[in-house]
């Protein structure tokens with residue numbers, strides 16, 4: 001039995017759980033968080049990775065959500081200019097297309113003016129016969145609108161929230177599953193199991209936060225023993241990654257005949273990310289994977305626009321995740337609300353439970369603030385909102401300071417190749433120097449695991465970011481999985497297993 005009584009115990013190490021834990025720890029609450037796998041191993045590494053208002057949600061009249069999200073774009077960019085950056089989106093259209101030009105223009109006018117846009121440039125119109133953005137597309141698309149949103153490395157945003165929460169005193173436990181939770185008067189008794197060793201532990205907390213994303217209902221039925229729980233609608237979304245379809249730094253927004261939209265986004269220097277789909281999902285979220293039908297859908301939707309079709313054989317990687325949308329009874333998956341809902345349970349004199357339903361990467365910080373308001377109401381206020389003006393670890397440099405950070409890093413470590421220095425600043429920001437230490441040559445970075453992944457980085461990830469397996473390093477802390485062979489990945493796994501034993 002753990003000695004101390006926590007104020008708040010969070011179930012789930014996705015963006016919402018880690019965001020709430022960080023905000024709460026920063027306000028002085030005593031916080032613990034348990035994640036059954038790796039951070040962001042659920043939905044939070046499977047997104048389209050946009051920090052966006054959600055242009056399409058305007059069609060569903062989700063003005064509250066769109067406004068809050070639009071305002072968050074520049075707040076989050078300032079908090080983490082290494083892992084978040086602005087991106088321009090090219091929305092091609094043609095006469096007789098899915099939506100009339102006036103409707104798109106109206107949507108973009110609202111998008112530009114609903115709030116929060118200070119640094120991001122406004123919407124522009126493009127002549128695609130002249131603009132380089134027209135080059136990879138079919139000649140039919142002679143016109144386009146170009147608007148602003150943001151891009152984020154989703155899995156890193158999660159782990160940086162966890163890191164900062166721990167730096168502010170939270171107890172952060174990956175690979176720890178909550179197996180039961182029961183009320184004992186004004187406190188919760190929570191039992192966890194280490195998913196590697198099987199070891200069980202018991203914790204006590206004044207309040208419990210269920211931020212288990214697509215598992216939020218599973219937690220209520222399995223850990224709390226509740227019957228007939230149905231709060232979220234699970235909606236699968238998949239993405240495919242192909243070799244670069246275009247050189248432009250801008251992304252594309254394509255409208256499909258079924259009224260849906262997909263994005264084609266420049267990804268990891270050498271690739272294009274295409275997605276997403278929207279379909280109801282019934283099985284265990286951990287088993288989600290792209291279906292044949294989705295692959296065909298994405299290839300053909302993108303091929304409607306690109307001169308060179310996107311073929312199945314072009315796909316180098318794909319991923320799939322499940323949106324835990326609050327079930328508002330919408331008939332179509334794509335129409336279910338993307339807004340979040342926070343519900344507190346527990347009568348007077350009973351330990352309270354806060355359930356988190358829905359949410360987006362873009363709104364995680366505001367969701368956390370709203371959660372903290374509810375937490376304050378039931379267990380007593382501590383501190384004040386503070387995250388809007390904070391930096392995530394490594395993000396303490398100006399929003400437009402990326403190039404200067406790269407130059408600084410290259411001046412201090414002249415042996416670094418330019419793409420390597422750029423990648424390190426994108427991943428670690430000002431903390432890149434922590435990882436490189438006193439290295440004077442590439443050999444000082446230790447063993448090379450393939451591409452530009454060296455022992456120094458792996459050790460840093462194990463020591464500071466809880467990386468445990470090769471998949472943690474290759475698919476969540478970085479996307480080096482796109483560059484390493486199967487044998488190289490296996491060698492990394494062996495190395496990490498050996499390092500753990502000798503740690």
Ligand SMILES: Cc1cc2nc3c(=O)[nH]c(=O)nc-3n(C[C@H](O)[C@H](O)[C@H](O)COP(=O)(O)OP(=O)(O)OC[C@H]3O[C@@H](n4cnc5c(N)ncnc54)[C@H](O)[C@@H]3O)c2cc1C
Nearest residue numbers: 012014015016036042043044048050178213237359361362
């Ligand atoms: C296809 C797709 C595209 C998206 N695109 C965008 C986008 O472009 N922009 C945007 O803003 N948002 C986007 N989203 C939404 C966003 O990704 C999600 O809203 C967000 O990641 C949900 O985070 P979460 O923390 O609620 O859930 P998760 O990330 O799933 O976290 C929940 C965690 O709880 C853990 N857990 C479950 N049960 C237990 C237990 N018993 N004990 C311990 N841990 C447990 C799980 O392992 C999991 O890691 C997208 C979502 C999808 C699916």
